[in-house]
Amino acid sequence: MVKIALVSCGTEYSGIQKEIEKAALTFGAEIILPEIDLDYIEESYTKFGFSAQSSSLKLMIARAMSIVEGRCKADAVFVASCFRCAEAALVRNEVRRFLQENSRIPVVTYSFTEKTKADELFIRMEALVTTVARRSILAREKQEGLTLGIDSGSTTTKVILMEKNKVIGTGWNPTKDIMESVYKGTEQAFAETDYGWDDLDGIGTTGYGRITIGKELNAELIQEELSVNAKGAVYLADKQKGEATVLDIGGMDNKVITVNNGIPDNFTMGGICAGASGRFLDMTSRRLDVDITELGPLAVSGDYRNAVLNSYCIVFGIQDLVTTLAAGGSKADVADAACHSVAQQVYEQQLQEIDIREPLIQVGGTSLISGLVEAVSTTLGGIDVIVPDYSQHIGAVGAALLVSGLGTRQEDKKA
């Protein structure tokens, strides 16, 4: 059983201890608490150098130290503290960095409230267990052979065909019937090459439909999107070493993943407000009567400050934009205001929950809207934002990369 050390300042006082343990058990892991004595707390906290006022944070530091010094045997570490506690946020991030710099043990961090449910913890625990069990796969930095990556998202199905560390075919379809969308996307990808199903070495699947598709196609890799998207993003952006943040503003939900050496260590996901999603930009482009592909360059040529936008809401915000147009405002200013509205709301709802690390790699379909990329950078104080090639296919690229080396279909045929 995978042992996950809980390094926290008091999950038991927030009423979420049971949820954490339940989430770990679901993925065949158990939560352990590094046992230490009082003297060791003083000693390790002094050695660490952070003068925390809260004794539980001192305990948190000491527990991290005991893992690094090998006093506690853990396979992975879950670092958690209360949401909105500034002192805990500082210590949480420094402890995370300390563990990553001084051990090879995978770490995931989380800031919780009393409303944290097990399903919010599931993807983190799954990613942790995956990292422990599949470290060798996540260490892959180069694609080999001929591999197919399939990302079955809630809105679209993306397919990528890779060979010799290069993308050679792409497919992109709205997700309707899951398998039908996959076959259609795969045909599109194969159409750009002379290859077919029989030539593949391996298939990797990710996204909401990954298990169904994986079973149907006997995929060699069926993997949650947190690890796959993170890996795909740093691979395409050529940032496999060091730290980075991956931002995916999707059509229905948004993901922000922080990454250390290609392995995800924190994650936040939102999906409650259409005004903070690609859907807002889709509606704006319809109102402006421009194709969504033209919205980005149009926004870049405009100035959001010239458009009145008093609401982030997809209903009232769009009404504000229409009012600006009626008052003689330019389409470019309105397009820019819409991009800034989405960027600011993503910032307020999600980016504040996570420690943003440069570079920021923006992926997903909305990363192709240049106005939004610029707005994200401006909102974050001019941070460097990278949009790699094939950014809209990130999950599929990650799956195709990670499955290489696992597939032995051609060798099996010869045997």
Next chain:
Amino acid sequence: MVKVAIYPPNSLVLGDLIERKGHTVLALQKAMSKKVRDPEIDSPPMNITEEDPLKGLKYAAIEVPSGVRGRMSVIGPLIDEAEAAIIVDDAPIGFGCIGCARTNELTMFCLRKKDIPKLELEYPTNRDETFDFVGKINKFLDTLDEEGGN
């Protein structure tokens, strides 16, 4: 007999001194022991559920971290019940602690603003200070006998 709240709220030393003088100590351990023996709740290790940080809203606003409100849901009622209080400043972890500096600040503030007899002391750092520390606490507790907690 007077109900005496203490800070740190789980200090065994303060609890012992108070009980020796025949008063009732409002200790965190007693409140926690009631919770963990509740057969209707199964949320180990302390049976604090997501409902408890909501109960803590009586003492701290919704914007306050859930860990502070969860702790206050147990400590707050002890403060409400208190007829006297002993506060020890700058005590080391081993003397008693609840782990969270923000909860510490709020607990001490709630005790200080309550109109009850109070004794606030610095944690002793040598033998003489320790004798003085215990002497002051005993004297305070004797006064409570005379005043009947008023």
